[in-house]
Amino acid sequence: MVKKSVIAFLIVLCWTAPLSAQTIYPIDRAEILAGARFDFKVELPGLVDPAKLKIAVNGADYATAFGRSGTFTDREDGKDQSALVLRDVTLTQPGTVTVEVSDGTRERSVTWTVFDTGPRKAKNVILFIGDGMSPAHRVAARILSKGISEGKSRGKLAIDDMPHMALVATAGSDSIITDSANSASAYATGHKGAVNALGVYADRTASPFDDPRIETITSLARRRLGMAIGVVTNTEIEDATPAAMVAHTRRRAAYDEIVEQFFAAKPDVLMGGGSANFMPKSSTGSKRKDETDYIAKFRDAGYQVATTAGELGALSAKPETGKLLGLFATGNMDGALDRKFLKAGGVKKFPEQPDLTEQVQAALKLLSRNEAGFFLMVESGMIDKYAHLLDMERAVYDTIMLDNAVRQTREWAQARGDDTLILVLADHNHPNSLVGTVNDDMATTPNVALRERVGVYEQAGFPNYPAPDAEGYPARVDVSRRLAIFSASLPDHYETFRPKLDNPNEPTVKSGDDGTFKANDKYKDVPGAVLRPGNLSALIGASVHSGEDVILTATGPGSERVHGSMDNTEVFRVMVDALGLAAPQ
Numbered sequence: 001m002v003k004k005s006v007i008a009f010l011i012v013l014c015w016t017a018p019l020s021a022q023t024i025y026p027i028d029r030a031e032i033l034a035g036a037r038f039d040f041k042v043e044l045p046g047l048v049d050p051a052k053l054k055i056a057v058n059g060a061d062y063a064t065a066f067g068r069s070g071t072f073t074d075r076e077d078g079k080d081q082s083a084l085v086l087r088d089v090t091l092t093q094p095g096t097v098t099v100e101v102s103d104g105t106r107e108r109s110v111t112w113t114v115f116d117t118g119p120r121k122a123k124n125v126i127l128f129i130g131d132g133m134s135p136a137h138r139v140a141a142r143i144l145s146k147g148i149s150e151g152k153s154r155g156k157l158a159i160d161d162m163p164h165m166a167l168v169a170t171a172g173s174d175s176i177i178t179d180s181a182n183s184a185s186a187y188a189t190g191h192k193g194a195v196n197a198l199g200v201y202a203d204r205t206a207s208p209f210d211d212p213r214i215e216t217i218t219s220l221a222r223r224r225l226g227m228a229i230g231v232v233t234n235t236e237i238e239d240a241t242p243a244a245m246v247a248h249t250r251r252r253a254a255y256d257e258i259v260e261q262f263f264a265a266k267p268d269v270l271m272g273g274g275s276a277n278f279m280p281k282s283s284t285g286s287k288r289k290d291e292t293d294y295i296a297k298f299r300d301a302g303y304q305v306a307t308t309a310g311e312l313g314a315l316s317a318k319p320e321t322g323k324l325l326g327l328f329a330t331g332n333m334d335g336a337l338d339r340k341f342l343k344a345g346g347v348k349k350f351p352e353q354p355d356l357t358e359q360v361q362a363a364l365k366l367l368s369r370n371e372a373g374f375f376l377m378v379e380s381g382m383i384d385k386y387a388h389l390l391d392m393e394r395a396v397y398d399t400i401m402l403d404n405a406v407r408q409t410r411e412w413a414q415a416r417g418d419d420t421l422i423l424v425l426a427d428h429n430h431p432n433s434l435v436g437t438v439n440d441d442m443a444t445t446p447n448v449a450l451r452e453r454v455g456v457y458e459q460a461g462f463p464n465y466p467a468p469d470a471e472g473y474p475a476r477v478d479v480s481r482r483l484a485i486f487s488a489s490l491p492d493h494y495e496t497f498r499p500k501l502d503n504p505n506e507p508t509v510k511s512g513d514d515g516t517f518k519a520n521d522k523y524k525d526v527p528g529a530v531l532r533p534g535n536l537s538a539l540i541g542a543s544v545h546s547g548e549d550v551i552l553t554a555t556g557p558g559s560e561r562v563h564g565s566m567d568n569t570e571v572f573r574v575m576v577d578a579l580g581l582a583a584p585q
Contacts, residue, residue, distance in 0.1 A: 024099055025201040025212040027173060028110035030191055031569060033117075034094055034582040036220060038191075039212035040066065040086040042101050043204055047074065048082040052104035055084065058097055062086070077205050085212070094582075115573070120580030121557040123373040124420040125221075126409060127187065127575065128159075130402050131180055131241055132384030132395075133426040135551060136434040136485050140392070141399035143483065144465055145472030158407035159424045162553035164562040168571065169549050170428045174202070176547045180384065181252040183427040183568060184244035189214040190572030197250040198243050198258075208251035217572060218245050218267065220581050221375045227579075228370035229267040230363045234333040234356055234398075235381035236274030237262065241427060245377050255287070259294050266301065268370070269363045271326035272381075273333040275307075285330045298325045308352035316362035324366055328353045335382045335504075337397040340473060344503045356380055360405045364412055375575075378405060387430040388542040390493070391505035392485040393477045395432075400472045413556060421556040421578045423571065431488035431546035436460035438497045441480040450497060450528045454484050477501075487543045490534040494523035508541035517541030 025041040026032065040062070042055060050072045057065035070086030082103075091097060097112040130137070138157065142148075146155035172182040173192040182193035191214045194202040200211035221227040233242040238255040246265040247258045255277040262270060276287040278294040299305055306312040306326040315321050329350045338345040339353060347353070354362075360378055367374035380402035386395035406424055413420040436456040455461060464481045465474040477499045484497070493507035511518035516538040523529050536544065552571065554562040558578025576582065 023108060024101060024110045025203065026110075026112060026191060026214070027201065030110075030112045031573070032091060032097075032112055032114050033190060033220070033573075033576055034092050034114050035090055035224070036190075036582075037088050037090055037213075037215040039201075039214075040070065040089050041201070041203060041212045042084045043076070044082040044084075044103055045106070046082070047080050048103040050074075050082075052102075053082075053084065054100075054102045056100045062099070081204075087213075116582040117577045117580050119583050120225075120578075122419060122421040122578040124368075124375070124413075125575050125578060126376045126378065126420060126422050127571075128402065128406055128409075128422070128424040129184065129187075129241055129377065129379045129381075130159075130383050130399060130424070130426050131235070131379055131381040132387045132428060132430045132545065133380070133399060133402070133550070134387070134430045134432045134546075134548075136432040137383060137387075137395055137399045138551070139434055140396040140483050140485060141403060141472075143463065144396060144474055145400045145403065145468050147467070148462060157403045158410055159403050159553055162422075162424070162555045162559075164554045164559045166552045166562045166564055166566045167549040168425060168552045168566050168568050170568050171547065177545055178428045178547075179252070179545065180240035180427050181244060184241040185214075186568040187427070187571045187575075188216045188218070188244045190569045190576070192569060194250065196252045198240065198252055199246075199248040200250050202250040208249050208254060209257065211248075211250050213248045216244075216246060217575060217581075218265065218375055220576065221579060224581050225579065226370075226372040228269075228367045228372070228374035229265075230269035230367050230374060230376035231262075231267050231271070232269065232356075232359050232363050232376065233272035233379040233381050234335070234359070235272060235379065235385065236277075236332055237270060237272040237327070238274050238277055239272075239332075239381060241379045241381055242272060242377065256289055259288075263294060263297055263301070266323070268322070268374070269324050269326075269366050269376070271306075271312075271324070271328075271359050271363065273327070273329035273331055275327035276330040278327060287330075295325070295327070309354035309358055310352060312354050312358060312362050316365045321366060322369075324362070326354075326359065326362075332382060332385060335386065335394045335398045336401040336473065337394045337477065338504070341475065342501055344501070356401050356405045357408055360409060364409065373579075375579075378409075380405070384430070386504065387432060387487070388544075389505045390487055390490075390507050390543055391500060392432070392483070393499040394504060396483075396485075397473060397477075404471055410555065418556055421554070421558045421575065423552065423554045423559075423562070423574070425552035425571070426550040427568075429546045429548045429550055430543065431548075432485055433488070434483060434485050436484045437463055438482045438484045439480065440482065440498065450495065450530050453497065455481075460484075488546070489536055489544045490532065491517055491536050491541050491543070492519045492534045492538070493532055494519050494521075494526070494529045495532040496523055496526045496529045498526065510541075511538070515539060 023043040055062040063069040076083040094116040100109040174194040238258045279286040280291040303323040334345040508517040
């Protein structure tokens with residue numbers, strides 16, 4: 001007789017065992033915009049006789065439903081596994097679509113929803129993404145840039161003072177925790193994806209470039225409506241969030257190929273850092289693996305190229321500037337705190353980097369010249385980079401910068417008569433929380449242990465940052481009572497509770513050739529520093545993302561669809577509905 005404990009264990013195992021990998025793409029419960037292009041693929045677990053393979057779409061043979069037959073591969077990647085792929089198909093009739101696959105011995109089915117849109121409501125759509133921007137960053141940005149007295153803020157952020165708000169779930173197709181690639185791709189395509197994947201369903205093949213593709217909103221907007229396209233960031237242009245607007249690969253680190261895909265897509269405005277992967281291999285500072293000069297290729301394709309804030313302002317003011325490539329650093333650009341106050345990070349090497357507000361201003365000038373309207377994605381991407389590094393002051397200052405960019409854009413839209421849908425949200429969360437303040441008055445409390453300096457509840461009081469300047473930035477962050485923003489995911493590191501005034505924080509360094517990390521001894525002798533054992537593997541040298549919902553705020557035509565609890569794929573639906581991208585043209 002089987003013991004009850006064994007039976008209980010087997011029941012638990014059945015409930016917790018992972019589901020088998022998807023074998024039909026798009027996946028079950030996918031929502032597909034009518035008329036949008038996608039790749040259809042069936043992965044079969046073994047060798048299959050094509051004569052026995054039956055694929056039906058709503059009861060009809062798939063070739064009839066899609067208008068043509070796919071390519072059958074007997075041994076995909078040389079393995080005992082067959083597959084069928086049909087590239088670049090569309091479904092034009094809204095409704096439920098059931099796909100049934102049988103190979104003679106096994107059967108599988110998925111159900112899709114094809115949706116349409118009403119008539120066009122917005123001439124333009126602007127999607128602002130604060131990469132990794134958590135609620136703690138937003139609250140801290142409000143406190144620093146507006147001030148607080150007796151518990152009441154002295155003003156509102158532009159990103160919060162919007163008529164429509166929702167909580168957005170961010171899980172991917174393979175995990176409850178996303179990265180910037182599949183989370184931004186959900187916004188750009190309306191489909192769930194796997195970690196590291198951009199604009200594709202990550203399949204089982206070895207190549208990262210043959211996975212089933214889904215059309216992005218930038219492609220749809222240009223193909224269907226002739227709209228102009230802009231991608232603006234302060235990270236490397238090839239990084240996941242900006243790349244998700246155009247790229248198709250399951251390997252977000254494929255920077256050379258992503259630059260090639262940007263060139264093929266040719267957005268009207270493309271701005272950020274990352275020039276290292278545009279320059280030929282022989283150039284100083286290049287990270288390309290070949291000698292292709294993509295800066296020259298963009299110039300030959302009619303683009304003006306800006307490398308400084310001055311060049312950007314001058315080129316965007318010229319009526320004859322039609323297409324613009326802005327490359328302002330070889331890697332990521334520097335954040336607001338370093339550029340405006342500390343002159344740290346890469347500022348000495350690249351002293352004339354534009355602010356995100358200047359980048360957006362230039363983009364609006366150029367893109368608004370298109371009578372058909374435009375789609376623009378703007379990323380304040382260093383919020384995420386700094387949050388990974390436990391560098392909360394820099395993350396908060398870049399949240400203020402994002403808010404300034406949103407404020408000026410809302411004023412621009414209001415002056416036009418509000419013909420523009422503006423959305424502001426994060427792509428994923430970080431496990432950051434604002435828990436109180438840090439009392440760092442060493443003169444009056446020199447012998448108090450580090451953690452005893454953290455004030456909570458009534459001991460927190462209020463921070464004493466100086467009054468902000470006209471842009472909302474306090475001139476100093478090294479004050480005696482600062483905001484205490486802590487992360488729930490930690491590598492081993494020396495905790496100082498102090499802002500890093502020389503350069504962005506580096507909590508860990510490589511410990512050897514085994515790929516592991518250790519606490520950075522650079523901070524070991526900072527007064528009061530404490531070695532804090534982390535809760536992450538030694539293979540992870542920084543804080544990681546978290547799975548909470550992110551905040552979405554919106555204004556403009558079509559923003560009324562933003563409310564309550566939403567999925568990240570629904571953000572795509574809000575945008576395409578505002579543009580009427582499935583309506584008859």
